[in-house]
Amino acid sequence: MTGTTARRTGARLRAPLADRGNALHPGAWWIWALGLATAASRTNNPLLLGLIVAVAGYVVAARRTDAPWARSYGAFLKLGLLVIAIRVVFSIVLGSPIGGTHLLFTLPEVPLPGWVQGVRIGGRVLAEQLLFALYEGAKLATLLICIGAANALANPARLLKSLPGALYEAGVAVVVAMTFAPNMVADVVRLRTARRLRGRPTGGVRALAQIGLPVLEGALERSVAVAASMDARGYGRTARVPAAVRRVTGALTIGGLLGVCAGSYTLLAADGAAYGLPLLGAGLLIALAGLWLGGRRSVRTRYRPDRFGPRSWLVAGSGVAVAVLMIRAGAYAPEALRPPPVPLAWPALPLRPALSVLAGLLPAFVAPVPKESP
DSSP states (O other): OHHHHHHHHHHHHSOOBOOTTTOOOHHHHHHHHHHHHHHHHTOOOHHHHHHHHHHHHHHHHHHOOSSGGGGGHHHHHHHHHHHHHHHHHHHHHHOOSOOOSOEEEEEEEEOOOGGGTTOOEEEEEEHHHHHHHHHHHHHHHHHHHHHHHHHHHSOHHHHHHHSOGGGHHHHHHHHHHHHHHHHHHHHHHHHHHHHHHTTOOOSSHHHHHHHHHHHHHHHHHHHHHHHHHHHHTTTTOBOOOOHHHHHHHHHHHHHHHHHHHHHHHHHHSTTOHHHHHHHHHHHHHHHHHHHHHHGGGBOOOOSSOOOOOHHHHHHHHHHHHHHHHHHHHHHHOHHHHSOOSSSOOOOOOOHHHHHHHHGGGTHHHHSOBOOOOO
16 A cells, blocks of 8 residues: 555656646746856856756756747757857957966967057966956856746747736737747758758758758748738737826836846945845836736737746746745855956856755756657
8 A cells, every 4th residue: 555655656656748728838948947047247257157057957858848938949059169269269369357377378469559458469378367267258158048948938829928018018028039049940950951851961051051041931921921921910909098097007017126136236236235136126116017017018819828837837936946045045156156367277066056946956856847849
């Protein structure tokens, strides 16, 4: 009996197969990914950043579908590597304010006029400045990869349906922009596979030109189809709203966004955390009030709206927990989160912040398992 009870309990706790009834809310994936991105913004330790990328990659591999937008995660990984390479090249060519004692090589320096004092092209290249460039480039690359994880996991059409009425038109533009790149990547892969099966070359300038034309043609056809479907569904129709309500809506939205910007700026400051969170919270509440009033202009209806179920709350909460724990880690382990490039040393992996990042693995175990395509 004990074994049977344990098996039944395990079956209840195991993540179910995804269907229309238990599908995860797309906003939960974005909250989770933004939580990881917030954690990445608080550190430049390459070990912690690599751990964040590993957590995001594991969750994407475990819970993404075979939809076109889910295939864009690899493109974000390549973009992150490109960002790191560009940051290092800029540091080599344009120099860096980071000093050091380990000289790697010296480039020919271009003489510049006095009015550009502080800027140089060429000159000495130190190991410390390259290490600092790698730290900063890895941070930006991790932010991009976290956004790529959300783009690969969240269904953009369902996310658009979940937006407030005031953001619907802007959301349509964002969703079209988000789905354009993944679809174009899928077209390129499909055309290269077809050329390879026919024995034609897939590399070189000539092959690129022959692949580019069908890709652009397919993108144009999708754009026309999207425009026609939007027009057929009455996109852009709005209800009449009194002028006073419009003015109050605009004031609340702008004031709330200014409060959010000011609160975010103070949180990034060294001594602004005390009043940054209240300012950020007040700005969010004011902006949400403006969005609620602005939604009265929308005349669209929703069919079977997505709801934040228990699993959605767990996924979103794991991302928020990672962000909060990493922000708190800045108080007791600031040097571990931001290892200095001088003196030159290998950074250490702090245990408590690393365990905080591992909390982001929760979606890989609680989110519904996507069904395999037949």
